[in-house]
Amino acid sequence: MPNILEAKGLRKHYDGRVLLDGVDIALERGSITTVGGPSGGGKTTLLRILGFLTEPESGRVLLDGTDVRTLSPEEVRRRVALVAQAPAMFEGTVLDNVRTGPRLQGKSLPEEEARRALERTGLDAQLLRNDARALSGGEKLRVALARALVLSPEAWLLDEPTAALDPERADLVVDLLRSLAAQGAPVLVVTHDERALKRLCGRCCTLAGGHLQADGRE
Amino acid sequence: MSYVNVTLVQLVASLGLMALAIVLSARDGLGLEKDMAIGTVRAAMQLFAVGLLLALLFQHEHPVAVLGLIAVMVMVAGWTAARRISYGPGTGVLFRYATLAVLVSGAVVLIPVFTFVIRPARWYEARLLVPISGMILSNGMNGVALVFERVFASVHDDAASVEQLLSLGATPQQAVERHTRAAVRAALRPTINALLTVGLVALPGMMTGQIVSGTAPGQAVRYQLVIMYQLVAVAVVAGAMAARFARALSFTPQKQLRSFDDRARPLGPPKA
Numbered sequence: 001m002p003n004i005l006e007a008k009g010l011r012k013h014y015d016g017r018v019l020l021d022g023v024d025i026a027l028e029r030g031s032i033t034t035v036g037g038p039s040g041g042g043k044t045t046l047l048r049i050l051g052f053l054t055e056p057e058s059g060r061v062l063l064d065g066t067d068v069r070t071l072s073p074e075e076v077r078r079r080v081a082l083v084a085q086a087p088a089m090f091e092g093t094v095l096d097n098v099r100t101g102p103r104l105q106g107k108s109l110p111e112e113e114a115r116r117a118l119e120r121t122g123l124d125a126q127l128l129r130n131d132a133r134a135l136s137g138g139e140k141l142r143v144a145l146a147r148a149l150v151l152s153p154e155a156w157l158l159d160e161p162t163a164a165l166d167p168e169r170a171d172l173v174v175d176l177l178r179s180l181a182a183q184g185a186p187v188l189v190v191t192h193d194e195r196a197l198k199r200l201c202g203r204c205c206t207l208a209g210g211h212l213q214a215d216g217r218e
Numbered sequence: 219m220s221y222v223n224v225t226l227v228q229l230v231a232s233l234g235l236m237a238l239a240i241v242l243s244a245r246d247g248l249g250l251e252k253d254m255a256i257g258t259v260r261a262a263m264q265l266f267a268v269g270l271l272l273a274l275l276f277q278h279e280h281p282v283a284v285l286g287l288i289a290v291m292v293m294v295a296g297w298t299a300a301r302r303i304s305y306g307p308g309t310g311v312l313f314r315y316a317t318l319a320v321l322v323s324g325a326v327v328l329i330p331v332f333t334f335v336i337r338p339a340r341w342y343e344a345r346l347l348v349p350i351s352g353m354i355l356s357n358g359m360n361g362v363a364l365v366f367e368r369v370f371a372s373v374h375d376d377a378a379s380v381e382q383l384l385s386l387g388a389t390p391q392q393a394v395e396r397h398t399r400a401a402v403r404a405a406l407r408p409t410i411n412a413l414l415t416v417g418l419v420a421l422p423g424m425m426t427g428q429i430v431s432g433t434a435p436g437q438a439v440r441y442q443l444v445i446m447y448q449l450v451a452v453a454v455v456a457g458a459m460a461a462r463f464a465r466a467l468s469f470t471p472q473k474q475l476r477s478f479d480d481r482a483r484p485l486g487p488p489k490a
C-alpha cells in the first residue's frame with residue numbers, strides 16, 4: 001500500500017538561499033512525524049509545499065501514490081489538511097468558520113457535526129456563535145482544527161500547533177493528533193515544544209541546511 | 219441661436235484668472251504656484267495640439283484616420299490604467315489586459331449606440347465618434363485601474379485568509395470573491411453616484427458644452443442621458459473584465475496564490 005503522503009527530492013530556495021535541497025519525506029498511514037530545526041530553516045515552506053500552496057522548484061509530491069499535479073488542486077487541498085501557525089479566521093461566527101469547507105462544495109454542515117468537531121478539539125461549544133475573529137490565539141487554532149476536521153482529511157500538516165496554548169490545552173491538541181493518527185491519517189507536526197514532542201511519540205526529524213534528517217529518537 | 223466666438227486676445231485675458239490663483243497660492247503658502255504655472259502652459263499646449271489634430275481630422279475625415287485615432291486612445295487608456303497600479307504583476311503585463319478590457323468594454327458600449335441610437339451621417343464621422351469614444355473609453359480606463367489596484371492590493375493584504383480558503387478546497391474564484399466584488403463595486407461607485415445626482419448640482423460637461431454652443435436643451439438632455447447610460451455600462455463591463463483578469467493573474471496554473479514581491483508570505487515566519 002502506498003504512503004498516504006510522500007515527497008521526493010523537493011528543492012526550494014528563496015533569495016538565493018537554499019531551504020530544501022532534495023528533501024524526501026514519507027508519511028505512512030497512522031504515523032506521527034515531527035519536524036524541528038532552526039528558525040528560517042524552511043519548515044513552514046515544507047508544509048506549504050506538502051499542502052499544495054507553494055510549488056517546489058523540483059521534486060514530486062504523491063498523495064496516496066498519485067502525483068498531486070495530476071489531481072485537481074482543490075481536491076488535493078481538501079484531502080490534506082494544513083493548519084497554519086496563526087490560522088486566519090474568516091468573518092463571521094465560529095460556526096460559520098467550521099462550516100466553510102463544506103460550504104465551498106455547496107454542502108451545508110449540520111450544526112451538530114460542527115459542534116462535535118469543536119468538542120474534539122477541546123473548544124467549548126458555547127463559543128459556537130461567537131465572532132471567530134475575536135477569539136484568543138489558542139481558540140483560533142482549535143477552530144482551525146475543527147474547520148479542517150469536518151472535511152475528514154487523509155493527512156494532517158500542522159505548524160507549531162501548541163505554541164499559543166497553555167500546557168493543558170496543548171495536551172488536548174496532542175491527544176487529538178494522536179487519535180487522528182490512530183484512525184489512519186498521518187500527522188506531520190512542526191514543533192519545538194519539548195512536552196508535545198514527548199507526548200506525540202512520533203518520529204522526530206530536523207530540517208537544517210536544506211536536509212531533513214531523522215533524529216534517531218522516538 | 220448663434221455661436222459666441224472667443225478671440226485669442228480674450229483667451230489671453232482669461233489668464234488673469236490663473237494669475238489670481240497663483241498670487242493667492244503664494245500669499246497663503248499653498249506651495250502650488252509652480253504646478254499651477256506649469257499646468258497653465260501644459261494644458262494650453264495639450265489642448266491646442268488636440269484641437270489642431272481634431273481640425274485636421276475633420277478636414278480629412280477618413281475611416282482609417284478616425285479608427286486609428288480611437289485605437290491610439292484605447293492604447294493610451296490601457297497604458298494609463300496599467301501604469302497606476304502600485305502592487306501587481308507589473309505594467310508590462312497589465313498593459314495587455316487593461317488594453318483588452320478597455321477595448322472590449324468600449325466596443326460593447328459604443329458600437330450599438332453609434333449603430334442604433336446616435337447615428338452619424340457617415341459611420342466614421344469624427345465629430346461624434348472621437349469625443350464620445352473619449353468619454354466612454356476614459357471611464358472604462360478608470361474602472362480597470364480601480365479594479366486592478368484594489369484586487370491585487372487587497373488579495374495581497376488578505377493573503378492569509380485567501381490561502382486558508384484554498385487550503386479548505388476553495389477554487390481561486392471562491393477564494394477571492396470578496397475582493398473582486400468589493401473592487402468592482404468601488405469602481406462603479408463614482409459613475410453610479412453621477413447617475414443619481416446628475417443635474418442636481420451641476421450640469422454635466424458635455425451637456426453644458428452643447429447648450430453653450432447652441433443646441434436646444436431638449437436634445438442636449440437626450441444626448442447626455444445616452445452618455446450616462448453608456449458610462450455605467452462601460453464601467454460595469456470594464457470592471458468585470460478587469461476583475462477576472464486580476465484574479466487569473468493572481469494565481470499560478472496550479473491555483474496557488476502568486477506573490478509579486480519578496481515580502482514574506484502570511485504563513486511564513488513573523489517578520490521582526
Ligand SMILES: Nc1ncnc2c1ncn2[C@@H]1O[C@H](COP(=O)(O)OP(=O)(O)OP(=O)(O)O)[C@@H](O)[C@H]1O
Pocket residue numbers: 014015019037038039040041042043044045046477479480481482483485486487488
Ligand atoms: N514567499 C517567500 N518569499 C521570499 N522568501 C520567503 C518566502 N517564504 C519564505 N521565505 C523565506 O524562507 C526562509 C524560510 O522560511 P520558513 O518559514 O519556511 O522557515 P521556518 O523553518 O518555518 O522558520 P520558523 O521556525 O521561524 O517558523 C525564511 O528566511 C523566509 O524569509
Ligand SMILES: [Mg+2]
Pocket residue numbers: 043044045159485486487
Ligand atoms: Mg515556520
